[in-house]
Amino acid sequence: MNPVIRNVSVAPAISADEFRGAMRHLAGGVSVITAGRGRDISGMTVTSVASLSVDPPSLIVSINRAASSWPLIARHGVFGVNILTADQLDIAKRFTGKGGLKGAERFAGAEWTTRASGVPLLAGALAALDCEVEEIIERHSHAIVIGRVLDVLASDRTAALAYWHGEYVAIDREEDAVRLAEVSLPSRHVHARGPR
Template sequence: MRRPIEAAMPPVLPVSAETFREAMSRIAAAVHVVTTDGVAGLAGATMTAVTSVSDAPPTILVCLNRSGRTSAVLQANGVFCVNTLAAGDEALAGVFAGLGGLDPAERFATATWTTGASGAPILVGVRSALDCRVSQVAEVGSHTVIFGEVVAVAVAERRPALLYLDRAYRTLAPAEG
């Protein structure tokens, strides 16, 4: 039997950019550094807008703001890697979110990298890495949705994950077993 709702419903607000962003801040998301390298150069950005699309073929999507440099560079390179961060990687997430104003080479110098099958940089010590080739691109509002076919995967040992919730970093320990 369901319990009656005792608390009042919060007010339903019109959808503005501000209320939409506030609502989205209430959704916990894994933190990633998406990287690319190739003919257009080296680039990377911290993001939470990463989603699985299909396992046949293995495909993911990332959403990048069109006004940022990373979107154009990633599309021109045609490859990218989604590096899923672990607890303790908050400083690196900040660097790739633009804190400190470092140029791309300086950002990458703050960590240790290897090169994936696609040519995209893979963070050493990452929880997991999805190395991709761009398969499709769609423009939606202020963002570019980039679909990538996963060509290689790296999975490290389980350790606490880095999440973003309520505009702050949080950690989540892996389940035992």
């Protein structure tokens, strides 16, 4: 059997600014990843959380290996995913690290609880997921962490915090559904053939 050989032309490298600009078009839900136990805790704001599997319940998150949370996740093998509500902008900003707060200082001013893993979970989050590390895949500056969900704390709130075009935006299921209905065409009047 002969191997197939193809000439692959490599495009010139794109700049970080070009890539960052393109990715700003992708809206992402805002979460705070928490790690550690006791006073040895840290956390960071991310938009990189995604569901992986329902059976078993698992998710993935991309974590910068230069982040203060990374060694805690690698050492303890557990982490929390706290999906923020629209009114938790201050928490999102605090956990970016841009204000100079580090470690346990970032947790001040909010109510936290723990479950089986012992990592802090935000009591008022849309949802807080207690996770154990199932696998870590290191690539470039980041690690893709696959987490098995051990426990879930969910609220009945409907407004989420998202990040889009470099800005935090609120998404409210009830309010935005009404707005969309006002500007959308009724589906009964849309023809399969498209516009004439």
